[in-house]
Amino acid sequence: MATPTTRLDCAELDKHDPLAAIREEFTLPDDIVYLDGNSLGPLPCAARARVREMVDVEWGEGLIRSWNDAGWYDKPRTLGARIAPLVGARPDEVVVCDSTSINLFKVLSAALRLRPGRSIVVAEAGGFPTDLYIVEGATSTGYRRKLLYDGQDLAEVLDDDVAVVVLGHVDYRTGRLRDMARLTDQVHRAGALMIWDVCHSVGALPVRLGDCGVDFAVGCTYKYLNGGPGAPAFAFAAQRHQDDARHPLSGWHGHADPFAFSQEYRPAPGISRFLVGTPPVLSYAPLESSLDIWSRVDLNWVRAKSVAMTSLFLTLVEQECVGHGVEIASPRYPEERGSQVSLRHPDGYRIVQALIERGVIGDFRTPDVLRFGFTPLYLRYVDVWDAVAQLRDVLESGIWQEERFGARASVT
């Protein structure tokens, strides 16, 4: 694709975009350019009616009968089967429940038990903090956490005491995309198991857990999957590990026969053993509407448009915003990039706040990262153009230096 040189060129690209019509299926305020779908996806229009139906009909009228009649009890599995094609898994390898953090604790505990005699878990120093903290918590007795630093080769930390490696597929700070197939193979050749955090790649690009031979994975549904704030996360366990996988959160929904109410825990066969307690049923409703949209979308189109948008943004930023202290923090080569572009600036927080006031919503990650997520289901090429025009204006005018942009909110 030749780089568009005018806003009209961008509008022309939008006219020929095979995903263009899907934007209408989301609720997006007219005056907003939403570049934060990598943090919280927007509301699918159909979710309103689905939530109302679940509340009014399934809960209001069906009451407790809905655990059976409306399929509430099976939702973690039925929704897992619907997420499976988005991550290249079999329908019986994914379950939707709990948060990413809790699912990581479960799959990590299970993986450690599958590698007795080894005592090290490798995690990335720059990984998303919850992954680091969960690894720290899960390795507090008898295990050790070893950190992989930015730029360090995995080979340097792998030895025959490493039991498990936990990596993020797309770096939440820079958007750098890791080579899942190569790294998983490298970890396996060292005799260890591989866990991927796919929070920033699921729904952003085709993920191939099965083809890459991944052992376990976790991911969330509130970012690119548009499942709503705090929507339940998912856990993936390769079929070959399921029968031997044991973790310590042995709650009754992971029991082989929960309604036998027996005194001893007996893990359910298959992926169900990764369930713990009663699922938050109402939180599944918006995700169902979102997955209806995803079931009609070709992930290769998503990736092609994502690459085109991130490339366009990078080119325009380089053209329009140089000389204002902004640096590019994301990889230049599209094959090394997820679906976000990050910039660095010492006053990044203020600049993001000034952009938000002008209707361009991105976010900030400490100490100096401005993040912009490009979500092909509902963003247009003209949005990319408009976002860069606003960024240039904010930088050129220096408006971000005004006092009101300095006050830090709890969520950045």
Ligand SMILES: Cc1ncc(COP(=O)(O)O)c(C=O)c1O
């Ligand atoms: C890579 C990654 N892992 C995990 C999480 C969050 O996990 P949880 O859903 O448990 O809050 C995030 C949230 O932004 C994330 O970016």
